[in-house]
Amino acid sequence: MPRVVFTANLQRHVACPPSEGEGATVREVLGSVFARTPRLEGYVVDEHGALRPHMAVFVDGVAVSDRARLSDAVGPGSEVFVMQALSGG
Amino acid sequence: MSDTLLVSTRKGLFTVRRGAKGWAVDRASFLGDNVTLAMADPRDGAWYAALDHGHFGVKLHRSGDQGATWEEIAVPVYPEPPEGHEEKDWMGRAIPWKLIRVWALEPGGADQPGRLWCGTLPGGLFWSEDRGASWTLVRSLWDDPRRQQWSGGGADFAGLHSICVDPKDSRRVTIAVSTGGVWQTADLGASWTLVGQGLRAEYMPPEQAHDPLQQDVHRLVQCPAAPEAFWLQHHNGVFRSTDGAATFEEITTVPPAVFGFAVAVHPKDPRTAWFVPAQKDEKRIPVEGKVVVARTRDGAKTFEVLRAGLPQDHAYDLTLRHALAIDGTGDRLAFGSTTGSLWVTEDGGDRWQTVSEHLPPVYAVRFA
Numbered sequence: 007m008p009r010v011v012f013t014a015n016l017q018r019h020v021a022c023p024p025s026e027g028e029g030a031t032v033r034e035v036l037g038s039v040f041a042r043t044p045r046l047e048g049y050v051v052d053e054h055g056a057l058r059p060h061m062a063v064f065v066d067g068v069a070v071s072d073r074a075r076l077s078d079a080v081g082p083g084s085e086v087f088v089m090q091a092l093s094g095g
Numbered sequence: 096m097s098d099t100l101l102v103s104t105r106k107g108l109f110t111v112r113r114g115a116k117g118w119a120v121d122r123a124s125f126l127g128d129n130v131t132l133a134m135a136d137p138r139d140g141a142w143y144a145a146l147d148h149g150h151f152g153v154k155l156h157r158s159g160d161q162g163a164t165w166e167e168i169a170v171p172v173y174p175e176p177p178e179g180h181e182e183k184d185w186m187g188r189a190i191p192w193k194l195i196r197v198w199a200l201e202p203g204g205a206d207q208p209g210r211l212w213c214g215t216l217p218g219g220l221f222w223s224e225d226r227g228a229s230w231t232l233v234r235s236l237w238d239d240p241r242r243q244q245w246s247g248g249g250a251d252f253a254g255l256h257s258i259c260v261d262p263k264d265s266r267r268v269t270i271a272v273s274t275g276g277v278w279q280t281a282d283l284g285a286s287w288t289l290v291g292q293g294l295r296a297e298y299m300p301p302e303q304a305h306d307p308l309q310q311d312v313h314r315l316v317q318c319p320a321a322p323e324a325f326w327l328q329h330h331n332g333v334f335r336s337t338d339g340a341a342t343f344e345e346i347t348t349v350p351p352a353v354f355g356f357a358v359a360v361h362p363k364d365p366r367t368a369w370f371v372p373a374q375k376d377e378k379r380i381p382v383e384g385k386v387v388v389a390r391t392r393d394g395a396k397t398f399e400v401l402r403a404g405l406p407q408d409h410a411y412d413l414t415l416r417h418a419l420a421i422d423g424t425g426d427r428l429a430f431g432s433t434t435g436s437l438w439v440t441e442d443g444g445d446r447w448q449t450v451s452e453h454l455p456p457v458y459a460v461r462f463a
Contacts, residue, residue, distance in 0.1 A: 015150070016151065019148065019151060019154075045167060048151075048152055048154070048170070049148070049151040049152060050151075052152065052193050052194075053172035053173055053193060053194065054175055054192075054193065058150060058151065058152055060149060060150040061150055061151075090150040090151075091150070
């Protein structure tokens with residue numbers, strides 16, 4: 007099952023330790039994690055399910071290309087990293 | 096009389112209380128986080144705070160114990176736009192159907208326990224019937240075709256920043272938009288009227304200057320004891336209404352300048368109002384580097400410039416639209432600045448005390 011890791015900066019707001027997800031796309035895998043921790047969802051994606059502008063998701067080190075629908079494929083042994091782009095002061 | 100202030104800043108929410116030694120910060124909540132607005136609900140004592148986490152989006156929190164603990168509640172969310180629907184502002188930018196910022200948060204009437212109103216960027220108005228556990232977009236306003244002519248003032252997109260619930264008839268609500276004018280409902284939001292005849296937009300071509308839809312309202316307040324009285328700080332001036340916001344009269348004599356963001360009205364006397372002027376729209380600093388408050392007590396016939404206790408030497412504090420507050424007596428006011436100063440008066444502005452000059456940039460001040 008794919009492993010999902012969230013940026014440490016998110017831990018301050020919602021507890022989200024590394025975990026295993028289910029599914030074959032980024033949307034499915036993240037959705038399975040959000041189902042366990044509903045409050046997490048709004049921190050990563052907006053109200054329409056698109057990745058928030060300053061968030062980034064990497065699958066096995068490659069940034070996802072479909073930020074709106076998160077349709078990028080995830081393999082059974084993949085690692086999904088939910089990171090943030092740096093901005094602001 | 097209130098002894099407690101909620102001060103929302105770029106780096107946290109500060110509870111300021113009047114203790115034995117005067118006004119001082121009593122507690123910091125959400126330290127390090129961007130708190131754009133806070134509100135204390137007089138009906139049940141609940142406190143609300145709006146946070147903008149940037150990367151992680153906009154959040155709302157509620158406290159039932161005056162800020163000792165907070166619980167995250169729901170935020171207003173925009174629906175999916177209809178399939179194929181596309182709307183653009185006059186600059187050609189696509190208007191997002193997404194929550195960008197919580198920019199107004201007000202309790203409903205005393206007869207509407209649990210009801211809250213929330214104004215947002217990009218312009219949506221929402222209500223909650225359950226203390227923020229869930230929110231509903233006011234479609235009658237959002238779907239009005241004129242709403243697509245709203246546009247950003249300082250921000251990229253239109254913002255709904257002022258919500259005035261009529262204290263004598265809580266079904267009557269008046270809102271103001273930057274930019275988008277003043278709108279009013281008499282039926283709890285089922286239908287809306289664009290009001291605000293007499294407002295004038297200096298920045299528009301002459302033939303559109305008096306179009307109520309084109310007005311960049313910076314802040315609108317309503318007198319609790321006399322709900323027909325409104326005061327309005329506009330991008331290019333100050334206006335007053337005595338007929339429930341149907342029509343406004345321009346006030347050109349506010350010293351030392353008619354530009355500014357904030358306005359407060361006396362809770363019992365509709366003729367008394369306060370402003371925190373800045374030089375002009377392209378120079379958003381105090382006139383001559385002196386922080387002052389302008390006060391009228393006679394319905395704008397005359398004004399006083401209040402400066403006792405305020406910095407008068409190379410002070411460049413700017414006060415934003417939600418950063419001037421008044422308590423229920425009208426004696427106590429407080430205002431904060433983008434350079435982190437906070438001042439309080441207990442005599443209607445005759446004398447001011449400095450609470451701090453070292454807070455993070457202040458976005459909003461409110462008595463609890």
